[in-house]
Amino acid sequence: MYLLHARLRVPNGCELPPEASRFVLSSALPEDGLEHVSVHAHAPGGPVLGLFLIAPDLGVAEAAGRRVCERALAADGPLAGFVLAGVAAGLVPQAFDRWLS
Secondary structure (H helix, E strand, O other): OEEEEEEEEOOOOOOOOOOHHHHHHHOOOHHHOEEEEEEEOOOOOOOEEEEEEOOOOHHHHHHHHHHHHHHHHHOOOOOOOOEEEEEEEOOOHHHHHHHHO
């Protein structure tokens, strides 16, 4: 399983709607492998969606995450007007701490 962070740009005066997680999850197709979506509405630099995907490798996961987000943002729904700034693997600092100790 891979954790990806999808960074969004917000339209002026808008906030990430409370149903964003549910909407993104409903935008996924079975072959996307999306298992869970977490929302960080007030992350530094703008809202971030945490996408948990099952995929054979990181490249496949990133492509699927991008497709799901693009599908959700293109739909006439609660994320209309939001822009995808990027999708990349999330770094977990605690894992690096364990490896270094």
